[in-house]
Amino acid sequence: MNTSVATVCLSGGLVEKIHACAAAGFDGVEIMDADLVAAPESPEEIRALCERLGLRIDMFQPFRDGEGVDEETFADNLRRAAAKFDVMERLGTDLMLLCSNVGTATVGDEDVIVRQLGALADLAAERGIRIAYEALAWGTFVDDYRDAWRLVERADRPNLGVCLDSFHILSRGHDPADIERIPGEKIFFLQLADAPALAMDVLQWSRHHRLFPGEGDFDLTRFLGHVLRAGYSGPLSLEVFNDTFRQTDVVRTAAHARRSLTWLADRTSAAHGWADSRIPAPQAARGVDFVEIAAADLHEVDQLLGQLGFTFRGRHRSKPVRLWSAGQARIVLDEQVRSEVPRLSGFGVTVDDADAASARAASLGADPVYRRTYRGEVELRAVASPDGTEVYWNDRDPEESWIREFEGGDVADGFAAWIDHINVSYPWQEFDEAVLFMSSVVGLDAEPAAEVPGPRGLVRSQVMRSPDGVVRLPMNLAPPTAPVPHRHIAVRVDDAVAVARRARDRGLAFLPIPANYYDDVQARFALEPERIAELKDLGLLYDRDGEGEFVHFYTPTIGGLFLEIVERRGGYDGYGAPNAPVRLSAQRQVT
Structure with missing residues (x-):
């Protein structure tokens, strides 16, 4: 796979961007005119830097408002183009992006546009330069890639072709199937971007809300399939205008961008039965192996787990690590860190082939995690997600493998339980990257996003899950001015009421729920007074839909996390979303 990225995707100066692109493993870059203009380095110095780092300069872009104008304006456009051709020669690139006119277009006559495109191409040909004509989604007269191709075909110049941009095509709802009518050699360049489905002005949508492949709602797998079937053999390049990416760390964003291209190429190859770009297939998640909590001192968490009825399974024989379990819900306490x-800090996933899962993660550029392992101990494959949360894979029965490394604890479990879901939260600048990581590396699918009201604004919730729901990872995005919500572990039990009663008897202090909440539950669901009294007495929350019921409660927050005990009755498959604002408000009151 031949990859490229537009420098406009990244933060920082041009030299920083180029170094980050090389470090991420890109083969080439598109040099944005504005980045070069603002750079203190000369075009020759930028060219030498790219050569030293092994990067091609695939394209210089953009040249705007060149065609569809009166003759006086066009004469000046030829002068502007000649000046930019000088710059391109100094950079050592032979391809210029020409965008359809949106600013000075006054002539919609196709004969005039064809003649002017031809004249621009002829001037470029004198310098050995090619021109890729792109239909902008908001172009004054040319806003459809099929029109751009028809004009290029009519102009009939060997150095004039088209540039296809997934955003400009898919945002307008144009059918990409007609791409296959364009000869592959006339598709001079391909730019890729994803985006969320938004009802807004297409220019603002493009300038602020593009995403890397795999993070939005566009069917880029189908789109890329059409382009490759047309015979295109050039770079897969990213052009993503996004306010977040232009503020975040340039090295991290470049790695994020490169991962998105690998994911897209793999998905496209798999969808069409091609083998050229395949990486190890994603491993289906069979369950949550364990969840890990880390801090220098976790005695409060020990106490909490004991109050909930978890069984202490022992201390690790060579590390300051402890294990608690209830049925299949296993929580590891790690005191090897300095944080108070x-x-x-991490979670484990059971799969059929841990080595294959690890190999796929490496192919996608995930950072491996090193854990000191002594002779006779199980080495679990692991990588760090973008925020540092560690993901482990295990393809063996934990009772017959790593659990045996814990000594001095009890064997019997107090009650049946499972990890129902792991709720993680991210600041605004990390959210999209985390979604892509969990889908591409961990192999989870994204459900439609929802918004939950909170005390400091709306919290966006994006659930990532395995197809059968045995692994669920709700991901929360807090408003920019609000603190990042706490993370929590949700443990599923058969009888939440019984677990709550026993926990209270052991001294657990529940998250206080206001009496107004139970008045609302009674009004919404008309529960029997005895049930309302029971819920209120134990601090339980309740939800119901057409498939079943959901009973749950929350523990106090310790540091940056808390636990939730949940009971699903019938076919209820949600997360008690109507209760989330109550929980968020209650937690704010006690912190």
């Missing part, structure tokens, strides 16, 4: 604040 307990945090959800």
Whole structure:
């Protein structure tokens, strides 16, 4: 796979961007005119830097408002083009992006546009330069890639072709199937971007809300399939205008961008039965192996787990690590870190082939995690997600493998339980990257996003899950001015009421729920007074839909996390979303 990226995707100066692109493993870059103009380095110096780092300069872009104008304006456009051709020669690139006119277009006559495109191409040909004509989605007269191709075909110049941009095509709802009518050699360049489905002005949508492949709602797998079937053999390049990416760390964003292209190429190859770009197939998640909490001192978490009825399974024989379990819900407490604040530091996933899962993660550029392992101990494959949360894979029965490394604890479990879901939260600048990581590396599918009201604004919730729901990872995005919500572990049990009663008897202090909440539950669901009293007495929350019921409660927050005990009755498959604002408000009151 031949990859490229437009420098406009990244933050920083041009030299920083080029170094980050090389470090991420890109083969080439598109040099944005504005980036070069603002750079203190000369075009020759930028060219030398790219050569030293092994990067091609695939394209210089953009040249705007060149065609569809009166003759006086066009004469000046030829002068502007000649000046930019000088710059391109100094950069050492032979391809210029020409965008359809949106600013000075006054002539919609196709004969005039064809003649002017031809004249621009002829001037470029004198310098050995090619021109890729792109239909902008908001072009004054040319806003459809099929029109751009028809004009290029009529102009009939060997150095004039088209540039296809997934955003400009898919945002307008144009059918990409007609791409296959364009000869592959006339598709001079391909730019890729994803985007969320938004009802807004297409220019603002493009300038602020593009995403990397795999993060939005566009069917880029189908789109790319049409382009490759047309015979295109050039770079797969990213052009993503996004306010977040232009503020975040340039090295991290470049790695994020490169991962998105690998994911897209793999998905496209798999969808069409091609083998050229395949990486190891994603491993289906069979369940949550364990969840890990880390801090220098976790005695409060020990106490909490004991109050909930978890069984202490022992201490690790060579590390300051402890294990608690209830049925299949296993929680590892790791005191090998210096942080005083307990945090959800990692989780394990059971798969059929841990080595294959690890190999796929490496192919997608995930950072491997090193854990000291002594002779006779199980080495679990692991990588770090973008925020540092560690993901482990295990293809063996934990009772017969890593659990045996814990000594001095009890064997019997107090009650049946499973990890129902792991709720993680991210600041605004990390959210989209985390979604792509969990889908591409961990192999989880994204459900439609929802918004939950919170005390400081709307919290966006994006659930990532395995197809059968045995692994669920709700991901929360807080408003920019609000603190990042705490993370939590949700443990599923058969009888939440019984677990709550026993936990209270052991001294657990529940998250206080206001009496107004139970008045609302009674009004919404008309429960029997005895049930309302029971819920209120134990601090339980309740939800119901057409498939079943959901009963749950929350523990106090310790550091950066808390636990939730959930009971699903019937076919209820949600997460008690109507109760989330109550929980968020209650947690704010006690912190």
